[in-house]
Structures are given as C-alpha cells and as structure tokens.
Amino acid sequence: MADTPIWLVALPLAGALAALLLPRLATAAAIVTGLLTTVAAGVLLFGVATQGALHYEIGGWTAGLGIMLRADGLSTLLLLMTALVVLAASIYASTYFRKTYERARFWPLWLLLWTSLNALLLSGDLFNIYVTLELLGLSAVALASLGGKRAAVEAALRYLLVGLLGSMLFLAGVGLIYAGYGTLDLTVLARVLEPGPVAWPALALMSSGLLLKTALFPLHFWLPPAHASAPAPVSAVLSALVVKAAFYLVLRLWLDVFANVITPASANLLGLLGAGAVLWGSWQALRAERLKLLAAYSTVAQLGYLFLFFPLLLALPAGPDRDLAAGGLAMLALTHGFAKAGLFLAIGIIQQRCGHDTIRELDGTAQHLPATTFAIALAGVALVGLPPSGAFLGKWQLLAGAVDTGQWWWLVVTVAGSLLAAAYIFRVLGHAFGHRPYPNQPVTVAREEWPALLLSAMAALVLGLAGAPVWGLLEIST
Amino acid sequence: MLTTQILYALAGCVLLALGVRGALLHASVLLRIVAINIMGAGVFLLLIAVAYRGPGLAADPVPHALVLTGIVVAVSATALALALARRLQVERDDG
Numbered sequence: 001m002a003d004t005p006i007w008l009v010a011l012p013l014a015g016a017l018a019a020l021l022l023p024r025l026a027t028a029a030a031i032v033t034g035l036l037t038t039v040a041a042g043v044l045l046f047g048v049a050t051q052g053a054l055h056y057e058i059g060g061w062t063a064g065l066g067i068m069l070r071a072d073g074l075s076t077l078l079l080l081m082t083a084l085v086v087l088a089a090s091i092y093a094s095t096y097f098r099k100t101y102e103r104a105r106f107w108p109l110w111l112l113l114w115t116s117l118n119a120l121l122l123s124g125d126l127f128n129i130y131v132t133l134e135l136l137g138l139s140a141v142a143l144a145s146l147g148g149k150r151a152a153v154e155a156a157l158r159y160l161l162v163g164l165l166g167s168m169l170f171l172a173g174v175g176l177i178y179a180g181y182g183t184l185d186l187t188v189l190a191r192v193l194e195p196g197p198v199a200w201p202a203l204a205l206m207s208s209g210l211l212l213k214t215a216l217f218p219l220h221f222w223l224p225p226a227h228a229s230a231p232a233p234v235s236a237v238l239s240a241l242v243v244k245a246a247f248y249l250v251l252r253l254w255l256d257v258f259a260n261v262i263t264p265a266s267a268n269l270l271g272l273l274g275a276g277a278v279l280w281g282s283w284q285a286l287r288a289e290r291l292k293l294l295a296a297y298s299t300v301a302q303l304g305y306l307f308l309f310f311p312l313l314l315a316l317p318a319g320p321d322r323d324l325a326a327g328g329l330a331m332l333a334l335t336h337g338f339a340k341a342g343l344f345l346a347i348g349i350i351q352q353r354c355g356h357d358t359i360r361e362l363d364g365t366a367q368h369l370p371a372t373t374f375a376i377a378l379a380g381v382a383l384v385g386l387p388p389s390g391a392f393l394g395k396w397q398l399l400a401g402a403v404d405t406g407q408w409w410w411l412v413v414t415v416a417g418s419l420l421a422a423a424y425i426f427r428v429l430g431h432a433f434g435h436r437p438y439p440n441q442p443v444t445v446a447r448e449e450w451p452a453l454l455l456s457a458m459a460a461l462v463l464g465l466a467g468a469p470v471w472g473l474l475e476i477s478t
Numbered sequence: 479m480l481t482t483q484i485l486y487a488l489a490g491c492v493l494l495a496l497g498v499r500g501a502l503l504h505a506s507v508l509l510r511i512v513a514i515n516i517m518g519a520g521v522f523l524l525l526i527a528v529a530y531r532g533p534g535l536a537a538d539p540v541p542h543a544l545v546l547t548g549i550v551v552a553v554s555a556t557a558l559a560l561a562l563a564r565r566l567q568v569e570r571d572d573g
Contacts, residue, residue, distance in 0.1 A: 134551045157562040168517045179528040
C-alpha cells in the first residue's frame with residue numbers, strides 16, 4: 001500500500017515506452033496501462049481514506065536530496081478523476097485514430113501526459129513541481145499539434161510559448177524561495193514562510209506563471225484556439241485535467257504553503273479575475289459558432305468559478321463552514337473535469353459522424369445521434385449546475401459562503417454566469433432537437449458513445465448523489 | 479565578495495525582465511523563442527547567484543542541480559518550439 005504512489009507514475013511511463021517501441025501494439029498497451037493505473041489510483045484512494053496521507057521516498061533517498069511523493073485527500077481525489085477521465089478518453093481514442101501512424105504518434109505522448117499529470121499531483125517540493133509542469137506542458141503541446149492543420153500548429157506554438165513564459169516565471173519564484181529559506185519542501189515552507197520582501201515577490205512570480213497556465217481571465221487568450229483545434233480526446237484531457245493541474249498548484253500555494261502571506265486584497269483580486277472569467281467566458285461561449293469553441297470558452301468560465309472561492313475561503317474562519325466551502329470548491333472542480341471531458345468526447349463524435357461542429361447546422365442531431373445528444377445534455381446539466389449534479393453542491397457552497405461572509409457580489413456573478421451557461425447549453429440543445437423532415441438514420445455506436453455518456457453521467461448524477469465522501473477525504477492533509 | 483553575488487543576481491533580474499518584455503511584445507515567432515531563452519538565462523543566473531556562499535567555500539549544490547535540469551528542459555522546449563515554427567513556415571510557403 002505504501003508504495004502505490006510510485007506505481008501511478010511508473011505504470012503510465014512504462015506504457016508510454018512500450019507504445020513507443022511497439023507501435024503495432026500501442027493501442028492494446030495503452031488500454032492495459034490505463035486499466036492498471038486506474039486500479040492503482042483506486043487502491044491509493046482506499047489507502048489514503050483508511051490510513052491517512054501517504055509518503056513515498058523514491059529509491060529510499062530522503063527529502064532534500066531525493067524526491068518525495070505525497071498523496072493527501074485532495075491530490076488523491078484529483079488522481080482518481082484523472083485516471084477515470086484518461087481511461088474513458090483512451091477507450092474513445094482507440095476508435096478516433098484510425099490510421100496506424102496516427103496511433104503510433106498519439107499513444108506515447110498520451111501516456112507521457114498522464115505520467116506527468118500524476119507526478120505533478122504527487123509532488124511535494126517546488127522544484128519537482130517545476131519539472132512536472134514542464135513535462136506536462138511539452139506533452140500537451142505535442143498532442144495539441146496532432147490535429148495537423150495549420151490552425152492547430154499555430155495554436156500549439158502559442159500554447160507552448162505561453163507555457164514556457166509561465167514556467168520561467170514560476171522557476172524565478174522558486175529561486176527566490178530557495179534564496180530566502182534554503183528549502184523547497186512544501187510542508188517545511190508552510191511552517192517557515194513569513195510575509196516579507198522574499199515571500200511576496202516569490203508568490204507574485206509563481207502565481208502569475210501558474211495563472212497564465214491555468215488560463216485565468218485575462219490570461220486566457222491562448223486557451224480557446226489550442227483546445228478547439230486539438231483532436232477530440234486531446235481537447236477533453238486538456239480542458240478537463242491539464243488546466244486543472246495548474247489550478248491545483250495555485251490552490252496548494254495559496255491555501256497551504258503561503259497561507260500566512262496571503263492578504264485579503266490579493267484574494268479579492270483573484271476573485272475579481274475569476275468573476276471576469278465567468279462573465280466573459282460564458283458570454284463568448286454563448287456567441288461561439290462552433291461547438292468546440294463553445295466548450296473551450298466554457299472552460300474559461302468554469303475555471304473562473306473556482307477562483308471565486310478564494311476570497312470566501314480567506315474570509316471564513318477555520319472551522320466547519322470553511323471545510324464545507326473547500327469541499328464545494330473540490331466538488332466543482334471534479335464535476336467540471338468529468339462534464340467537460342464528456343462534452344468534448346460527445347462533440348468529437350458529432351464532428352466525425354456529421355463532418356462538422358457548427359452549432360447552427362446541428363438540426364436533427366437528436367434524431368441521428370440520440371445517445372451522443374443525451375451525453376451533451378447530461379454534461380450541460382453539470383456545467384449549468386442544476387441538481388443533482390456535483391456542480392450544484394459546489395455552487396451551493398459558493399453561494400452559502402458569499403452570504404455568510406457578506407460578500408454578496410460574488411453571488412450576483414455566480415447567478416449571472418449560471419444563467420449564461422444555461423443559455424449556451426440550451427442553444428446547442430435547441431438546435432440538436434430541431435426537427436429535420438428526412439434525418440439520417442439513427443446511429444448508436446457503443447464503443448464510441450459509452451465513454452462520453454459515462455463521464456457525463458458521473459458529473460451529473462454520481463458526484464451529486466454520492467459525493468459526500470469528498471468532504472471527508474479533503475480533511476486528510478499532509 | 480558579496481557584491482559579486484548581488485551583481486550576478488541583478489544581471490539575472492535584468493535579463494529576466496528583458497526576456498519577458500521580448501516574449502510579450504515581439505510579433506516574430508523566432509524572436510519570441512530567443513526572448514524566452516534570454517528569460518531562462520536570467521533565471522539560471524539568479525539561481526547561480528543564490529548558490530554562491532562566499533570566497534573559498536564550495537557552492538550550494540541544490541541550485542546548481544536546478545540550473546542543470548532547467549537547461550535540459552529549456553533545450554528540449556526550444557527544440558519543440560523551433561520544430562513547430564518550422565512546420566508553420568513550410569505550410570505557409572506551400573500556400
């Protein structure tokens with residue numbers, strides 16, 4: 001049990017090497033790796049739930065010189081979500097890429113992306129985080145460029161340059177921290193960091209790098225083209241997981257490591273940018289002409305909600321109310337991960353079966369692809385935040401926190417954003433259910449449609465109805 | 479000498495600032511890639527200054543390890559950026 005963390009990194013890495021060396025067996029290797037890694041994530045969750053946070057020293061080297069892997073409640077939840085989303089997207093990708101050379105290029109990068117996501121979520125020191133951020137960025141960019149069209153390459157190049165800018169800013173902050181405190185270990189830093197001339201600029205540098213990577217408004221400009229022009233399974237993982245990895249780091253830094261350093265003004269600034277993201281992202285999603293662009297702008301908006309929690313968490317005193325709000329934040333992040341992945345996979349099916357993803361021309365889709373349309377509707381329920389989705393619980397905590405702390409303006413933003421989300425989802429469904437006198441034959445393709453359906457159902461039903469353990473798990477911290 | 483350390487650190491900060499400016503303002507892809515590399519050089523210089531402990535004393539190995547890893551990452555990222563930029567150029571030439 002104690003060495004499960006290393007399996008979460010080693011298994012996908014071994015799978016990536018196998019897929020690289022044996023291109024003919026790449027798909028099979030990836031699916032087997034996916035199943036094994038998902039089991040490992042489940043075992044880890046069980047271990048953390050029963051024994052508390054896990055620590056693993058790679059090669060027996062202690063922290064300082066060696067690399068320490070850590071798993072607590074929050075990281076384990078995200079690891080399990082990552083595993084489920086990547087596994088579902090892998091099953092979809094095994095039908096999406098039909099040519100052998102496409103598969104040979106896709107699978108090694110895909111499994112490397114998973115490796116770096118898991119390593120990032122398990123990292124316990126700042127430098128390891130920098131390295132995994134770079135690995136994540138490089139594999140994500142290479143995957144995003146696989147679309148092959150000029151727009152995809154252009155978007156991938158911009159994604160890469162923005163990512164590099166972000167990581168260099170982050171590394172500069174890491175350097176400052178080491179100069180000031182002589183350690184990079186997150187738990188040690190959380191004890192010794194004090195407000196002052198080292199911590200403030202370091203936090204500013206690291207946060208601006210991470211906010212660039214997590215595409216917080218107005219630094220989101222690179223996200224819509226990159227996510228909208230990538231192949232469908234890649235878009236799903238980029239939107240659901242990769243931006244969230246950077247968000248996870250912001251959360252770790254602001255709430256754990258730099259907790260003594262944060263001022264209410266800085267938390268309000270994050271909240272304000274989040275509010276901008278909610279309104280601007282939802283508005284752009286409403287105006288989008290293509291489904292993929294709609295989904296990408298919706299990601300910008302959904303990330304905004306997560307940042308609205310920062311001023312509330314800072315204003316709430318430590319206690320049950322704060323724990324409830326923190327659980328709401330995690331719930332919203334998890335729901336968005338599943339829902340957005342399901343949405344992107346469903347859009348991929350529409351794109352392949354209908355040959356386009358123009359919203360205006362979707363009429364008759366509900367007759368042609370009933371299961372896929374249902375998956376989009378379920379994902380929509382979760383994105384709007386209707387009950388019984390997990391997002392409903394998350395947004396409820398957001399509203400409760402806003403009322404409790406007397407910061408009613410966040411309440412207005414949340415309501416406006418949810419109305420806009422309902423508008424852009426119903427706009428899609430309105431077209432999809434539009435009647436066409438001679439529609440194409442109804443098609444259901446189990447292997448293509450199941451992953452999207454299961455992911456959307458996870459977001460819209462499972463998390464909302466059986467999500468209570470999330471709050472309990474979050475209390476397990478290092 | 480302490481001033482040596484400060485000199486290196488300040489030079490690192492100046493390079494970092496110049497790199498950020500270039501990466502944000504230049505329109506040409508090649509210039510932006512170079513600017514990001516200059517930024518990287520600034521950060522590495524800053525880390526080298528951090529490692530300095532004084533004359534006659536061995537430098538702190540941890541920042542050196544960070545710089546080495548950082549250089550490896552920067553080289554691979556630059557290679558990927560150049561490869562993408564080249565593919566873009568080829569497609570542009572083809573019309």
